Amino acid sequence: MAGFFCFSTEGVWGGVITQLAEVMNGARRKVKRASSHIRNLEADAANLPSELYEVSLFESRSKILLLHPDIFDLKFVPKADVSLHFAAIIGDAFNNLREALDYWMNAAMQTVGPKRKVHFPFSAEHDKLKEGKTFKDIEKWFPEAASFIDQQVKPSRDTNENLWAVTDFSNLNKHNEFVPTAALAxxxxxxxxxxxxxxxDCGVGGSANQQIGMMRSDVPIQFGPDYKASVNLTFAVGTVFDGKEVIKQIGDVFSTVSSTLDTLEAFIKPYCA
Incomplete structure (x- = not known):
């Protein structure tokens, strides 16, 4: 079967990876996993899983001496931390996108030399990218790749915010700080x-992490089972996407990483002729 092949240890570049697919497959698999997490995120936000909440009728008395309840409240009641449920999914998506870039970087290094463990380089400010140890290691072992990443990919907050978010949120998630805000149920x-x-066909909204009063009456309330809960998620204050809508923004990040891998594949292809 026809395909692109990287030079072996006896070739011009002295690499140990021999096929272009070996460079790209690991990264593409990670992106595919991220896509699965994003689909789960979208599905759960559009139709909140029943294990996360219930709609219940509460009875109480306006006066303690009353024989029968005279206050009836229909409420949305969270059964688990809704924000943490979504934080886990979002964290998995960002981790896989971050790992996709690391997979590519490690495989690309092996087209020109022995196996080395190195991460994809990032910096908050682009003019500081070359100062990082990771970038310097890549520059030493594969200067063409370092130059391409610096000039074409520009993986810094001030030049490529969506790509920077991949490493920023991945690091937050590793330290158990990544919790988006479930702003509205x-x-x-x-x-x-x-x-x-x-x-x-009525509707009511409120914080997804708190009880929401849906209806109050002085006589019993009968309600049907066909209600539906959805959640609008925004990123937590102080993060790179401060207050922005999660699903739209994570979709943009996914597109950025996918297109970046396309760009990186085009770069590495001549090394796999």
Whole structure:
């Protein structure tokens, strides 16, 4: 089967990887896993899993001496930390995107020399990229790759924020600090009857991590099972995507990493002729 092949240890570059697919496959698999996490994120945000919440009717008395309850509250009640549920999925997505770049970097190094453990280089400021130990190691072992990353990829916050976010959020996640804000839970398709009044296809919203009062009556409330809860997620204050919508932004990051790998594949292809 036709394909691109990197030079062996006897070739011009002295590398140990012999096929272009070996350079790219690990990185592409990591991107594919990230895509799966993002799909799960989208699905759970659009239809909050039932193990995370319940809709319950609470009874109470306005006066302690009353024989029967005279206050009936229909509430959204979280059964688990909704933010942490989504934080785990988001963290996995960012980790896989970060690892995709590391996989590529390590494999690319092996097209020109022996196996070495090195991370993809990043810097908060682009003019500081060359000062980092990781970049200097790459520059020493594979100067063409270092130059290409510096001039074309520009993996710094002030030049490529989406790519920088991959390492920033991955590091936060490793230190258990990555917690996006579940800003709003919206419960829709609420159908209820109380005191002769009928409510059809109603909606109510509030914090996904707290109880949300949906309806109050002085007589019992009957409600249907067809309600649906969804969540709008925003990144936590103080992160690189301060207050921005999670699903849109993580989709943009995914696209950036995918296109970056396309660019890196084009760069490495001549080394695998």
């Amino acid at each position: 919206m419960i829709t398709n609420i159908n209820a009857v109380t005191g002769g009044n009928q409510f059809t």
